[in-house]
Amino acid sequence: MSKNIPDFVRLEGKQSSMVLAFNRGAPQVIYWGKKLSAATNNDMLTTLRIRQEVPASPTREAKRSLTTTTGEGFSGNPGLKLFGDASQWAVAPTIVDVQQDDSTSVTIHNLDKTREIKVIHRVRIDFESDVIVLSSEVVNLGDADINLEWCTAATLPVPEYTNQILGFEGHWAGEFHEQHVEQFFGSYLRENRRGRTSHDAFPGLIITSKTCDQQQGDAYGFHLGWSGNHRLLSEKMADGRAFVQMGELLLPGEVTLHTNDSYHSPKLYASFSSKGLSALSQQYHRYVRKNLLKYNAAEKLRPVHYNTWEGIYFDHDVDTLKDLADRAAQLGVERFVLDDGWFIGRHNDKAGLGDWYVDESIYPQGLTPVIEHVNDLGMEFGLWFEPEMVNPDSNLFREHPDWILSTPPNEDVGFRNQLVLDLTRQEVFDYLYERLDCLLSENNIAYIKWDMNRDINQPGDQYFKPAVHRQTKALYALLDAVKKAHPNVEIESCSSGGARADYGVLERTDRVWTSDSNDALERLKIQKGFSYFFPSELMGSHVGPRDCHITHRNLTMSMRASVVLFGHMGMEMDLRELTDEEKVELKAMVDLYKQHRALIHSGDMVRLSLPDYAMGTGVVSADKNEALFSYSLIRSHTSGLPDQIRFSGLDPHKIYKLHVVWPIRSGDFWPKSSISNFETNLPKIDGQCFSGEALMQLGKQLPRLVPNSSLIYHLLEQA
Ligand code: GLA
Numbered sequence: 028m029s030k031n032i033p034d035f036v037r038l039e040g041k042q043s044s045m046v047l048a049f050n051r052g053a054p055q056v057i058y059w060g061k062k063l064s065a066a067t068n069n070d071m072l073t074t075l076r077i078r079q080e081v082p083a084s085p086t087r088e089a090k091r092s093l094t095t096t097t098g099e100g101f102s103g104n105p106g107l108k109l110f111g112d113a114s115q116w117a118v119a120p121t122i123v124d125v126q127q128d129d130s131t132s133v134t135i136h137n138l139d140k141t142r143e144i145k146v147i148h149r150v151r152i153d154f155e156s157d158v159i160v161l162s163s164e165v166v167n168l169g170d171a172d173i174n175l176e177w178c179t180a181a182t183l184p185v186p187e188y189t190n191q192i193l194g195f196e197g198h199w200a201g202e203f204h205e206q207h208v209e210q211f212f213g214s215y216l217r218e219n220r221r222g223r224t225s226h227d228a229f230p231g232l233i234i235t236s237k238t239c240d241q242q243q244g245d246a247y248g249f250h251l252g253w254s255g256n257h258r259l260l261s262e263k264m265a266d267g268r269a270f271v272q273m274g275e276l277l278l279p280g281e282v283t284l285h286t287n288d289s290y291h292s293p294k295l296y297a298s299f300s301s302k303g304l305s306a307l308s309q310q311y312h313r314y315v316r317k318n319l320l321k322y323n324a325a326e327k328l329r330p331v332h333y334n335t336w337e338g339i340y341f342d343h344d345v346d347t348l349k350d351l352a353d354r355a356a357q358l359g360v361e362r363f364v365l366d367d368g369w370f371i372g373r374h375n376d377k378a379g380l381g382d383w384y385v386d387e388s389i390y391p392q393g394l395t396p397v398i399e400h401v402n403d404l405g406m407e408f409g410l411w412f413e414p415e416m417v418n419p420d421s422n423l424f425r426e427h428p429d430w431i432l433s434t435p436p437n438e439d440v441g442f443r444n445q446l447v448l449d450l451t452r453q454e455v456f457d458y459l460y461e462r463l464d465c466l467l468s469e470n471n472i473a474y475i476k477w478d479m480n481r482d483i484n485q486p487g488d489q490y491f492k493p494a495v496h497r498q499t500k501a502l503y504a505l506l507d508a509v510k511k512a513h514p515n516v517e518i519e520s521c522s523s524g525g526a527r528a529d530y531g532v533l534e535r536t537d538r539v540w541t542s543d544s545n546d547a548l549e550r551l552k553i554q555k556g557f558s559y560f561f562p563s564e565l566m567g568s569h570v571g572p573r574d575c576h577i578t579h580r581n582l583t584m585s586m587r588a589s590v591v592l593f594g595h596m597g598m599e600m601d602l603r604e605l606t607d608e609e610k611v612e613l614k615a616m617v618d619l620y621k622q623h624r625a626l627i628h629s630g631d632m633v634r635l636s637l638p639d640y641a642m643g644t645g646v647v648s649a650d651k652n653e654a655l656f657s658y659s660l661i662r663s664h665t666s667g668l669p670d671q672i673r674f675s676g677l678d679p680h681k682i683y684k685l686h687v688v689w690p691i692r693s694g695d696f697w698p699k700s701s702i703s704n705f706e707t708n709l710p711k712i713d714g715q716c717f718s719g720e721a722l723m724q725l726g727k728q729l730p731r732l733v734p735n736s737s738l739i740y741h742l743l744e745q746a
Contacts, residue, residue: 032125035069036133038150040157043299046072047133047150052121053092053099054135054148056184060245061301084266091270093135093148093181094120094163103264104214106272107146107165108176109284115173120146143169148181158298158314163274164291167284175282177258179272180295185234185247185261187269192261193304195229195556200544200577202226202525203556210234210263217259218276222447222483222495226526230257231560232271233307241636242675243303248311249273250560252530253293255499271297278486278493296530304559305633305675312562312632319533320564321517324628329538329564330361330407331617332597334476337545337576339601341368341375343389349400354602356404358610359617363401364409364476364597369394372421377444380416381423383462394470402471409474409519410466414459415502416445416480423458430455432494434487442481450501451494460508467513476540477506479522499531506535519567525553528561538567538595545571545599546578547590548735551642551659554594555634563646564628568594570613572601582735583700584609585690588616589657589737592689593627593644596620615691623741626653633676640664643672651678651719652744657689658729659737673726674742677719682745685727687713689739701736716745 034050039062046058046069058072080086089099094106098119110116120137127133132151138144145166152159161181167173190210194217197204208215219228230251238244249271251257256276263269273295282290296314300307316323333355339347343365352363371386373379385393398408417424417431424430424446431446433439439446448455466472488494506518520532521540528539539561542553550568557566568591574581591597598613605613620627627646635643635656640663645656658672677683687709690701697709707730717727722742732738 032122033127036125036127037063037069038133038152038159039130040152040154040159042301043157045150045152045159048073049122049125049135051090053090053094053119053137054122055090055092059183059247060186060299091182091184091268093161094137094146094179095182095270103262103268103270104260104272105177106163106179106182109144109165109173110176111169111173112171113142115142115144115169118142118144120144143167144173150181153314153318155317156298156310156313157300158296158310161295161297162292164289165284166289167286170286173284174280175284175290176277177274178290178292179274180251180292181297182270182272183247183249183295183297184268184270187267189234189236189245189247189269191235191237191239193233193235194259195231197226197229197556199226199523199526200542201549201553202542203229203553205556210261210269212263212265214260214262219257220276220484221526222255222486222498223479223522224254224527224529224532226524228257228259229556230259230273230529232259232261232273233304233559234261234271235304239303241303241305241634244301246300246304246307247271248298248300248307248560250296250311250530251293252296252534253499254502254527254529254532255495257293275496277496281493281496293531308559308634309631311560315530315533315562315565316629319530321537324564324625328624329595329628331359331620332362332364332409332567332569332595333360333602334364334366334569334597334599336366337572337599341373343368345390345397348397351602352397352401352404352406355598356406358598358602358614359621360406360598362407362409362474364411364474365394365397366411366476367413367478369410378418378420380413380418380445381421381448383412383414383466398471407473408471409476410470410472411476411478412463413478413480414463414505415448415450417448418445420444429489432483432486432488432498434485434491437485440484442484445481447481447483447486447498449488449494449498450505451488451497456501456505459505463509464512467509467516472516474517474519475509476519476521477536479527503531503535506532510535525557528557533565539565540567541594544575544577545569545587546575546580547571547582547587548580548661549578550590551661554590555642555644558632558634558644562628563593563632564595566594567597569597569599570616571599573604573609584612585698585701586659586735586737588613589659589689589739592616592620592623592655592739593632593646593657596624612691616689619688619739623655626655630654631676635672635675638665638670641670645675647676651676651681654683654742655688655739656742657737657739660732660734663734664731669729669731671726672729673724674722677723677742678744679718679720679723681719682716683719683722683742684714684716684745685712685722686741686743687738688741689737701733701738703731703733707731
């Protein structure tokens with residue numbers, strides 16, 4: 028190849044390698060997996076891949092390049108679909124330049140001279156985390172317009188033995204549910220047309236070997252950092268080759284490239300682990316902590332939240348809020364978040380969205396008295412917004428009925444009484460920026476809960492063109508502008524719970540509201556799913572009301588509080604209803620969280636592989652000197668005696684002192700609501716020392732627990 032173009036580039040992570048070959052015209056990943064040593068040269072990899080010709084097949088294997096194309100004869104899903112007035116549909120760019128700044132990144136320029144189309148691939152590996160960030164850019168160098176239908180961020184091969192797909196499904200109040208599917212010939216395809224990241228098609232996939240579990244085996248992870256429409260595809264071709272593609276789902280006519288216009292795909296975050304699913308998640312967590320989060324655990328501890336939503340809903344009143352703030356402060360809360368209902372006309376969810384002015388009939392002196400009261404109690408103040416939306420019953424809509432996305436004359440499908448503002452119009456963007464900037468400048472607001480409560484499912488702009496792509500970019504620009512003007516204000520990404528959780532929005536936000544469900548049992552599943560790609564400090568997790576408002580399940584405070592420890596803790600209920608006993612337990616969890624949050628928000632998270640009647644998770648410090656583990660029993664044990672809990676991620680040779688730190692107890696007595704009546708084994712084990720290998724290989728005999736209860740263990744190395 029020409030002197031600018033090497034035959035191969037090898038990108039090295041701490042534990043993985045990716046080898047790209049450039050010697051066949053278009054860039055191909057010829058190896059991606061466990062780290063290769065110097066014993067392997069790149070020619071060996073090519074030679075080992077030589078195939079024979081088989082009947083009824085092409086004589087030459089069509090390339091599975093970063094951008095697969097029909098023009099090159101690839102019969103699987105193309106990585107690029109576009110059309111113009113001539114043969115652009117058969118685009119087949121080849122490498123014209125490769126730029127490698129260092130051993131961690133490479134930019135590959137490809138050109139189709141005939142069709143005057145350029146494709147640029149950017150690939151970068153983060154050495155410490157082994158996360159590879161890939162994206163594609165398409166440039167129209169011709170005179171005629173090109174309509175873009177699909178541009179994958181990359182096409183990444185996965186080996187044939189990794190034939191298990193772990194995807195995510197869900198719904199409102201039930202996000203991030205694991206979905207296990209065996210790979211089949213054809214495509215596993217998830218398409219999201221909701222205009223937001225969505226509850227039901229989280230843009231993440233993990234492909235594993237059959238023997239992979241939380242602690243062992245090969246796992247390939249994929250996440251698309253994008254908050255609009257998306258398409259995820261895991262395909263196995265009839266010749267046995269398998270690959271994954273992820274990119275933005277573009278609506279017909281949504282992206283037209285005029286001369287010299289470019290389209291940039293969202294970023295695909297890919298990572299390989301040979302040590303199972305927990306290790307894969309740790310890699311993603313490391314990446315997020317180092318590259319996306321503004322604060323790490325040591326720089327700013329994540330404050331305990333109180334959120335007003337499930338406490339008072341729209342029933343705002345200054346005296347009530349002051350009373351709730353007093354009670355919250357007594358429980359150790361550090362940030363008081365005023366949810367929906369503070370702006371004019373917002374007495375229920377039928378009116379007011381868009382009118383971002385404080386309702387003076389409720390707050391005659393503005394928000395200042397409440398904020399000052401909260402600040403005087405030593406707490407920060409946070410405020411709820413839903414900037415992208417408008418109620419038809421609002422002054423904003425009455426003045427500007429044309430400021431919305433819609434598909435006239437089609438009837439609006441109806442969605443929580445609200446419509447989507449067209450952020451691609453400069454005047455809409457400017458209005459929202461002015462309102463946010465003004466409220467943040469005039470009030471001491473440390474935190475925004477940025478909500479978004481409907482799909483953008485009829486996304487036509489003023490020119491009748493589909494606008495999800497541009498709307499998503501405009502949202503990012505609005506968030507960036509607010510952050511730039513108010514760099515110390517933290518922003519939570521909320522979308523009817525967890526419908527906007529992705530690395531695209533996380534480049535400009537600081538926390539995710541994981542789900543509207545505060546039901547502890549539902550939360551165990553939701554939070555487990557969330558933990559595959561997001562570290563615990565991002566996971567908004569609140570102790571909810573005694574009777575869950577969504578499932579009506581009644582759970583003890585001990586159980587409800589236990590599930591928030593491994594997230595960013597908060598509480599969300601009417602604090603006036605707490606019994607004295609509940610207050611003591613809730614305060615104990617606040618104290619436990621404060622004591623351990625630096626560890627929880629910086630350590631390595633492990634999910635335990637347990638029978639389906641139980642859930643377990645843990646966090647181990649980087650030096651393996653300290654750890655916390657929780658075990659929750661959801662249904663009765665299937666055997667007479669409960670199981671051994673085998674810990675994970677510890678140093679086998681270290682000696683750890685074990686303490687049971689939850690539920691709280693008086694002396695040696697554990698509460699009967701959690702531990703069954705028989706004398707338990709806990710006093711005999713609590714405070715004893717054990718080796719890491721004994722805790723991991725034999726494990727600890729559990730006490731007989733009552734279903735819907737949790738135990739939390741603390742382990743500290745004894746030097
Ligand atoms: C959404 C959020 C909730 C709450 C309400 C307010 O449903 O997910 O937490 O803020 O909106 O209307």
